[in-house]
Amino acid sequence: MSAAPRPRVAALALAVGLVLADSSVVVLALPDIYRDLDTSVVGATWVLVSFNLVMALAAVPAALIARRVGPGRAAAVGLAIFAGAGLACGISDNLSTLIVARCVQAAGGAAAVTAALELLPATVGSERRATAIWATAGATGAALGPAVGGILTELVSWQSIFLIQVPVALAAAVPILAVAKHEAATGILQTELRRTGRPHLWANLALAMVSAAIAAALFLLVLLLIEGWRLTPIGAAVVVTVMPLAAIVGSRIGPLVPSARARAAAGAILVSGGLAGLAFLPKAEVALTLPPQILVGIGLSLVLSALTETALGGRAPQAIHGGWTISARHAGVVIGLLALTPVFTADIAQQRDDAIDAGTAVILDSKVNPLIKIDLAQRIADRLEGEDGKVPTIGPAFEPLPSDPTDREAVEGLRDELQEQLNRGATHAFSPSFLLAALLGLLALIPIALSRRVEL
Amino acid sequence: MLVGAALVSALVLVGIYLAAGGSSYTPEKTRDPCKHRPWTNPQGLGEIANQFSISALDGAACQLGVSRETLAQALATPEARERFSERYGIDDAKLARAIRAGLLRAIDDAEEAGALSSFLAGPLRGTVEEIPLDQAIELIQNARSLLGNVESFFGPAGDLLEQFLP
Numbered sequence: 001m002s003a004a005p006r007p008r009v010a011a012l013a014l015a016v017g018l019v020l021a022d023s024s025v026v027v028l029a030l031p032d033i034y035r036d037l038d039t040s041v042v043g044a045t046w047v048l049v050s051f052n053l054v055m056a057l058a059a060v061p062a063a064l065i066a067r068r069v070g071p072g073r074a075a076a077v078g079l080a081i082f083a084g085a086g087l088a089c090g091i092s093d094n095l096s097t098l099i100v101a102r103c104v105q106a107a108g109g110a111a112a113v114t115a116a117l118e119l120l121p122a123t124v125g126s127e128r129r130a131t132a133i134w135a136t137a138g139a140t141g142a143a144l145g146p147a148v149g150g151i152l153t154e155l156v157s158w159q160s161i162f163l164i165q166v167p168v169a170l171a172a173a174v175p176i177l178a179v180a181k182h183e184a185a186t187g188i189l190q191t192e193l194r195r196t197g198r199p200h201l202w203a204n205l206a207l208a209m210v211s212a213a214i215a216a217a218l219f220l221l222v223l224l225l226i227e228g229w230r231l232t233p234i235g236a237a238v239v240v241t242v243m244p245l246a247a248i249v250g251s252r253i254g255p256l257v258p259s260a261r262a263r264a265a266a267g268a269i270l271v272s273g274g275l276a277g278l279a280f281l282p283k284a285e286v287a288l289t290l291p292p293q294i295l296v297g298i299g300l301s302l303v304l305s306a307l308t309e310t311a312l313g314g315r316a317p318q319a320i321h322g323g324w325t326i327s328a329r330h331a332g333v334v335i336g337l338l339a340l341t342p343v344f345t346a347d348i349a350q351q352r353d354d355a356i357d358a359g360t361a362v363i364l365d366s367k368v369n370p371l372i373k374i375d376l377a378q379r380i381a382d383r384l385e386g387e388d389g390k391v392p393t394i395g396p397a398f399e400p401l402p403s404d405p406t407d408r409e410a411v412e413g414l415r416d417e418l419q420e421q422l423n424r425g426a427t428h429a430f431s432p433s434f435l436l437a438a439l440l441g442l443l444a445l446i447p448i449a450l451s452r453r454v455e456l
Numbered sequence: 457m458l459v460g461a462a463l464v465s466a467l468v469l470v471g472i473y474l475a476a477g478g479s480s481y482t483p484e485k486t487r488d489p490c491k492h493r494p495w496t497n498p499q500g501l502g503e504i505a506n507q508f509s510i511s512a513l514d515g516a517a518c519q520l521g522v523s524r525e526t527l528a529q530a531l532a533t534p535e536a537r538e539r540f541s542e543r544y545g546i547d548d549a550k551l552a553r554a555i556r557a558g559l560l561r562a563i564d565d566a567e568e569a570g571a572l573s574s575f576l577a578g579p580l581r582g583t584v585e586e587i588p589l590d591q592a593i594e595l596i597q598n599a600r601s602l603l604g605n606v607e608s609f610f611g612p613a614g615d616l617l618e619q620f621l622p
Binding site: 253257262263265266267269270272273274276277279280281282283284288291292295299302351354355356357358359360361362364365367369377380421424425427428 | 458462463465466467473474477484487503506509513524528531532
């Protein structure tokens with residue numbers, strides 16, 4: 001190797017983390033994207049789905065190409081494509097362009113991630129250590145993605161999420177260029193060409209199911225926080241940071257248990273338990289999302305590492321099998337998003353109407369001066385019209401408050417009660433989707449159990 | 457052991473949330489407008505007007521097959537009324553008939569509750585049976601004006617009105 005291994009290891013880990021962060025980085029920006037680009041929740045979901053779909057489809061072919069043209073060249077070209085498409089995402093002013101650019105970004109990312117797994121063993125000197133670095137970088141990126149995306153969205157703009165990736169991807173490509181040049185000069189691949197073994201069906205199937213549940217957890221929780229409970233993107237980013245923090249704890253627990261099957265099963269149970277907890281939130285309070293998030297975070301760390309380890313363990317070449325795990329994970333994300341988005345969008349529309357009806361009942365039955373009621377009804381109607389079918393921020397409809405202290409107190413009570421009904425509606429709207437996601441996590445126990453019987 | 461700990465953690469969390477009301481944290485259900493909503497001993501013209509409006513909304517909503525709350529939102533602004541008409545396929549004539557029926561039910565309820573004497577109820581019925589849609593909506597929103605109209609109708613005898621209202 002012509003470049004010093006340490007910068008190259010860091011560059012490869014950065015590339016893997018950056019690309020896999022992209023599968024979730026826009027989650028917190030979706031509400032801003034659908035407002036800016038004048039689309040629906042379902043339309044904006046495709047900004048997320050398109051990336052994960054192309055990653056799922058391109059991962060294995062990208063790994064094959066990487067082995068044919070050389071992993072250094074594949075990684076460098078992949079990162080260049082990823083950076084260029086990131087720039088296109090950042091300057092796109094309509095949904096179609098953004099989605100096309102996201103697809104190209106995913107194709108470049110798939111090449112970089114799978115090639116990185118081919119380059120790492122030669123760089124760090126151990127296949128096992130290479131797998132660990134690759135899996136940790138990917139999990140860290142995926143876990144940190146939403147928080148970073150939320151912070152950038154609020155402090156700068158959703159476009160900045162993509163624009164900032166351009167220099168980072170190019171910086172990661174620099175140490176890898178040396179390998180690419182070496183490959184071009186010698187024409188010799190750095191890795192031994194070995195026969196491709198059969199992918200681990202059950203581990204990859206379990207990965208897909210668990211990934212669907214985890215994607216749903218992240219996506220739905222973010223939407224609940226921002227669209228349901230009206231938190232700012234940065235506020236939601238702080239809240240969902242609990243999940244990656246818990247994942248770090250999970251990564252410390254993992255090595256204490258040698259059985260990959262036990263870790264995978266425990267992880268899937270924790271993810272499902274956390275999701276069920278989110279489905280049965282007893283109140284619209286951020287603090288109540290923390291215990292479920294801790295379970296999901298610890299669970300995802302345990303189950304993803306155990307299943308990736310099982311899928312890659314003893315199999316060669318690593319890039320191809322890494323490609324299968326990437327493919328399975330991102331296919332799972334796509335299935336999770338596509339299966340659950342229609343469920344919760346239908347539920348949220350119904351629950352919003354029910355909540356507004358319940359709030360209206362409170363206002364009608366109150367002893368507030370009827371003239372104030374009429375005025376309130378008109379302002380609430382205007383507010384609902386302005387929010388165009390979304391869960392409204394109802395507070396401004398009650399401003400200015402009446403000057404008479406008795407009326408003022410009564411109107412404040414009505415405002416709080418109406419907000420409570422909206423909170424109830426928004427929270428309940430997500431319950432069926434969280435429960436379905438929990439079920440997916442539990443169903444992953446079947447392939448996890450089968451993976452032991454058939455493969456181990 | 458790890459699997460057992462995970463299972464216990466998950467079950468404990470879900471159990472606590474369910475025990476705290478996690479399965480019933482939903483918006484309050486609205487009541488059937490066709491079911492009679494008893495009046496609650498109104499004091500003075502303002503409270504009578506309030507309950508009168510609610511009874512009228514219930515009656516109109518029952519006739520249209522929608523909730524009282526949906527109808528109240530629809531009557532808030534002309535734009536809301538237009539959206540309501542499109543969504544439920546209810547034209548102005550049907551809406552006017554329903555609101556008049558609602559106002560009549562409110563007069564019946566008020567009379568039954570002893571909040572309105574038969575002496576006043578008769579002329580009120582005559583008034584609401586003939587009024588156009590916009591005025592009917594105005595009355596349902598502000599029943600005080602209806603009772604005020606009756607007061608005007610009685611002219612010099614208006615001072616006696618308070619004797620008929622509790």
